[in-house]
Every structure is written in structure tokens, then in C-alpha cells.
Amino acid sequence: MARPKPKLIKERVPTPERPVEERVKDFEEVNLGYDFASAVKEAERCIQCPPEYAPCIKGCPVHINIPGFIGALVKYRDDPDKAVEEALRIIWNDNILPAITGRVCPQEDQCEAPCVMGKVGDPINIGKLERFVADYARERGIDKELCEAELKNVEPVGAKVAVVGAGPAGLTCASELAKLGYKVTIYEALHEPGGVLAYGIPGFRLPREVLKCELDRLKELGVEVKTNHIVGRTVTIEELLQEYDAVFIGTGAGTPKLLNIPGILLDRIYSANEFLTRINLMKAYLFPEYDTPIAVGKKVIVIGAGNTAMDAARSALRLGCEVTIAYRRGREDMTARVEEIAHAEEEGVKFEFFLQPVEFIGDENGKVKAVRFEKMRPLEERDKRGKRKIVGTGEYVTLEADTVIIAIGLEPNKIIAEEPNLKTNPDGTLVVDENLMTSIPGVFAGGDAIRGEATVILAMGDGKKAAKAIHEYVMAKRTNA
Amino acid sequence: MYRITAKEELDVRDFFMEVDAPHVARAWKPGQFVVLLTHEKGERIPMSIYYADRETGRIGMFIRRHGKTTFELWDKFNVGDSLYAVAGPLGRPIKVKYYGNVAFVSDAVCGQAENYATLKAMKEAGNYTISIQTFEDKAHSYPEKFLAKPVADEYYLTTEDGSRGIKGHYLDVLRELLEKDKVDIVFGGGKLGSLKKLAELTKEYGVPAIVTVRQIMVDGTGMCGSCRILYDGEIKFACRDGPMFDAHKVDWDDVIRRDSRFVREQEIAKKRYLESKGVV
Secondary structure (H helix, E strand, O other), X not given: OOOOOOOOOOOOOOOOEOOHHHHOOOOOOOEOOOOHHHHHHHHHOOOOOOOOOOHHXXXXXXXXXXXXXXXXXXXXXXXXXXXXXXXXXXXHOOOOOHHHHHHHOOHHHOOOOOOHHHHOOOOOXXXXXXXXXXXXXXXXXXXXXXXXXXXXXXXXXXXXXXXXXXXXXXXXXXXXXXXXXXXXXXXXXXOOOOOHHHHOOOOOOOOHHHHHHHHHHHHHOOOEEEOOOOEOOOEOHHHHHHHXXXXXXXXXXXXXXXXXOOOOOOEOEEEHHHHHHHHHHOOXXXXXXXXXXXXXXXXXXXXXXXXXXXXXHHHHHHOOOEEEEEOOOOHHHOOOOHHHHHHHHHHOOEEEOOEEEEEEEEOOOOEEEEEEEEEEEEEEEEOOOOOEEEEEEEEEEEEEOOEEEEOOOEEOOHHHHOOOOOOEOOOOOEOOOOOOEOOOOOEEEOOHHHHOOOOHHHHHHHHHHHHHHHHHHHHHHHHHO | OEEEEEEEEXXXXXXXXXXXXXXXXXXXXXXXXXXXXXXXXXXXXXXXOOEEEOOOOEEEEEEEOOOHHHHHHHHHOOOOOEEOEEEEEEOOOOOOOOOOEEXXXXXXXXXXXXXXHHHHHHHHOOOEEEEEEEEOOHHHOOOHHHOOHHHOOEEEEEEOOXXXXXXXXXXXXXXXXXXXXXXXXXXXXXXHHHHHHHHHHHHHHOOOEEEXXXXXXXXXXXXXXXXXXXXXXXXXXXXXHOOEEEHHHEOHHHHHHHOOOOHHHHHHHHHHHHHHHOOO
């Protein structure tokens, strides 16, 4: 007999957000997330596709058992702690940083995009449910207990691995290896771990205490972090290989691309990386309480329309500036997450489309005062990323600006590529094989260091895959020895 | 932690500090620098190296009381205390090899440290070393033991007002040496304005000049582009591609202007700090 068809709830249970006028005055988180009752309500909307079919699992770069963790919330609804513990256990099988990915993943392009519920109404709010599980677990110490329980099953394998870079790829690789019984040491160039999570993503999207908790868990797993060590300068890959059984490179794409146009050296033209690092990592918005300054004027132009551009624009807004995003393509071509674009618009960021910067104009003191753009127009033809190609119109427009932030992309840092024998592609990314091993045996790599510019979750997926490959490599070497 | 192992006044403005930083000391080569953070709320400041001792794991630095951070470093950080972070070494080393007659010229705190550090290595590489150290006046000059004399085959100390050593600037002394064809390559550090003139002078005599292009940095690892300069028509990052560059290829006017990008903020922080100390 067929089961009675459950009633479909087409609309999402909303998550509260702080009102615009309040949130633009600080760097605190915008979205407040679910509480247990509303999380269960949203979880109940999930029709529980079987794992072998579930499109959300296929859409997730690390293949989290999404119906599984959502189902656990519903199943143990009468015991919230138990429900969250079960859900977290399921998520952790594939992703150890759910508080982060729940906040920064582009779910609308990944797990939520193919959701069956999306065909009849709103897709399940998978991102916010993942975030809820992580936040609730953290607040109640459930994650710590679960971590301790898992640690009891760890058998040391008597091997050491060095991880280069404490960003999403490195952190994931390190924790996976620690769970496999490896002694892991992370080498981080900056004074704090986190990589792009620490210097790039603002607190209003990823609160610092959330990041800190996720990093603390790594310490609980016995991972050592050596900050202020620049691999390639402080210690070379070759030296690391003498001390460790394997090395993982997760150095990201930390070098900003700058526009090669006149006026690029004018004052108050920042790369988004500089602007965001000053604010996020160095807390320049609290200057002079904190020592690092940031100099901005009243009118800011942000060039670019990715997540970094939105982060920079919204940060500038919070410093009291009037902000315009200028993008060389059209609205529908913007690469930022839908939620970030929406937040930026709500908060008062203005958008100008089809404008390609051609010159920065300075005043007599060398400070930028305007940007000259060529107006572009779209063609029907699309490029390999599916965006409409654009051509110049020969018409120009000049917009006033006393501060400019360039957010047109990043490329891998060149320091690591100076390492002899480490092969790179023409774009600066490291060459790796199907097991993520570089041209140096025993040295693996993942994340933006091999991808150029991708997402936190893809970097984490690489970290996990590399951990498995490193384990196989070390074990094989041992057998052959 | 990065424990302070020695601290000593150099003159009324500059001081010497030695810090435990074995990770830096083992890898440092002339031309490279470090980034310091005094405390968790601190800023990342680049600093030249006076010496790096592999045996003891310590690095020596000359530091100028210039802004809030360096005033605080002098006032509140004593031997036995620790700095929050010492990152490095950063930047590319210069080529230490036999050039013949090697001069190092300097007229400010970082340059004075580099003067000793570079010539020490150059002397060990068999070069004839010439050191020229310029100070503003006697009160702003260093004690004998902190001069680059021990590593120089030929040594000149100048003060701009003549109150100690030769009256004049390193540019004057160097011109005479260049005139006598006594110098094969010049290295330099210190004030950017002087380095621009050094570039012009050495160009005139067809002698190569490699100098420290000190720029405002945040991370010091090539991540932010704050220290970007125009070099031979291309954008370079002083932290990652330098800090020592061929002086003849540097666009000096932009370099000099960009050095004062945060003067307003610097003064705010300094004033606030000095007021908190009750100095002002």
C-alpha cells in the first residue's frame, strides 16, 4: 500500500536578519540563523530523497549526506541535543567546518540548486540548517564532546605530515590526517591561522568567534600550528620533506590582480585583499584602539562583482562611506552569491554595470579623485564560463571617487612557486596529478593553489582528498621500505 | 614566543633590540627583512636585520621611535618580555658574491642595520668593503660599537652638520669615490629621497646600485599589494620581489609619495599614545 503523500510546504521557514539600519553600523553578523524549533520546521519540509538518488548530495562538492543530517533533526525532535549530535556526526563524516561552510558556501549553486523541493517551491534551506547544527553544537559544547569521543578511536600511525597554509584546504587536510592518527604540523605565514577565513571574509558574514571555535577543535585533535613561518622563505619544501613523511600545500590564491591602467599607484587605491586584511585580520575599523589604520574617503568605488567585491563594498559601507560597485558586465553576470548581492543592495550599495575602468585620475597630492570608464555592451555570444562576452562602445564616463577598491580576482602567491622542482601551470597554479600529488613525490596540493580561484568548500574537498592520498602514499612507502 | 634578549639606546631616537627568533635566524640572508607585531592589537611592521645569529637563534634590529608602535616598543617592552609575532625572513636575498669593491651607503635607521649586515657578508665573500654611514648630527649618531666599521675595509662616518666625522652626506663622499673609480657596486638603504639621488649619481658614473625600497606593508608576503612600486614599467611588490631593487629602474617619485599615505593616521595614533603616557 502506498504511503499517504506528505503535504508539501512550499515556502521556506525564514531566518531572521538584523535590520539594515542597525547592522550597517557594525561588523557583527547579519543573519541570525534558526533556533531549534524553526530548524525542525524547515527540516520537515525535506522530502527525504534516498541517498543514492538525492540531488543535493550530488550537488555538494564534498557529498555531505544532507537528507541524513536533516532527517536526524526531525527524528530526534523531542531531544534537541541528541538531534544535533546525530546531525553533526553525519556532517562531520564529510565536512569538519560546518559553521563556516553553512555561512559561506554558495548553496544556491550547489546543494540547493537541484533540490527537488525547488521544483515546486523554495529549495530546502540546507545552508542555514547546516549552520544551525554547527552553532547549536558549539553553544552547547556538543561538538567538543563528539570530538573527544572520536579522538578515543584514533590510533597513532607514527608518521608526520607538514601542512603549508592554515586556510580551508590546509585545515581540512590537517584534521583528516589527525583523525587518521598522523602527527600534523601546519605552517602559516600570518600571525593567525584561518587563511582567507581570517583575512578575507568579514565578521558580518563569518563571526570571528565562530572561526576561533573551529580552529580550537584542530588543537584538540593535536594539530600544531606554527604561525609566522613563510614556507619558501623560513623553511623550504625540501627541508620539510626531510623532516616529514609527506607535505600538503594549501597556500591558496593570495595575490591580488591589479589593473594595469594609468594611475594604479595613486593613494587610496586598494586591492580588495589589502582593504579586507586591514579590516578583518588587523581590525583597522577599530583604529586607533587597534594599531593598523585604514584611510578612506567618502565616496568609494569597488571594481568587480564577486563575493570579495561585495565583502569590500559592505565593509566600506560600515566605515561610513557611500559605495558604488562598478562592473564591466551586466547584473546577471555577477559572480557573487545571491545572498551577498541582496545584502549589499539592501544596505545601500549602488551598482553600475557595463563599465570597464581605463584610468584612475588623481589630484595634485597623488590621491585618487575619479575613475574613467569605457562603457561596454554585451554580445549574444558567451564565453567558456557561460557569461555574455562584452565589447567596448568607444563611449567614456568618469565617476568621482576618493577611494577605490580593486576586486577583480586573485592568483596564487608566487613565493611557493619559487621552490625548485615544483611545477606550475602558466596561470601560476601548481601542477598536480589525479591524487593531488605535485611534481615532487610526497608533496601534495589542493584548494586555490591548484584551482586559481574557487570556493572554501572546494578547497576543503581537496584537503580531504589529499589526506586520503597522503595516507595511501605513506602506507605504501612503508610497505615498500 | 619571541623573547627580547637585549635592548639598548643607540641615540636620542633609535634603539637596538635583540629577539629570540630561531626560525628567522636560521634562514635569514642579507637583503631579507622581518615583520613584527608587538601585541595582539598591534600592526605588522617591517624591520631590517642588523644580524641574525644561527647559533643563538637571535636576531638584532635597529628601530626608530617614530610612530605609536615603535614608541610603545621602546617604552613597554624590556628584556625578558616577548613580542607577539616575528614573521620571516621575508623578501628576496641579494646576491652575495665577489664583486670587487662594494660600498654600502645609509642615512637612516634601517639602512644603518643593513649597512653592517650586508658588508659583513660581502667581506666574507672576499670583497673590498666600503661603508659610508650618514647621521644628521652627533646627537643622532650611534655609539662606536654599533657602527659598520668592523666589517668595512674603508669606513666613513658623516654628519650633515659636521658635529661628528666628515661634514656632509654619503652622497658627497660617494661622489669622490666614484670620481676615483674606486667602487664597482653600491648598495644602499635609508631615506627614500637620498636613494633617489643615489640612483641619479650612480647612473651618472655607470655604476650599479642596489637599494632597499622601503614601502608601507601589511602582510609582507605578497598578499595585499600595499607596497607595490613601478619598476622598469612593471608593477612589483617590494615585500615579495624586493625589498632590494636596482635603483636605476625604480620610479622614485611614486615610491616617495606612497610612503606618506598614512601620515594622518600615524599622527593620530602617536598623539593618542603620547597623551596616554602624559607626555603631551
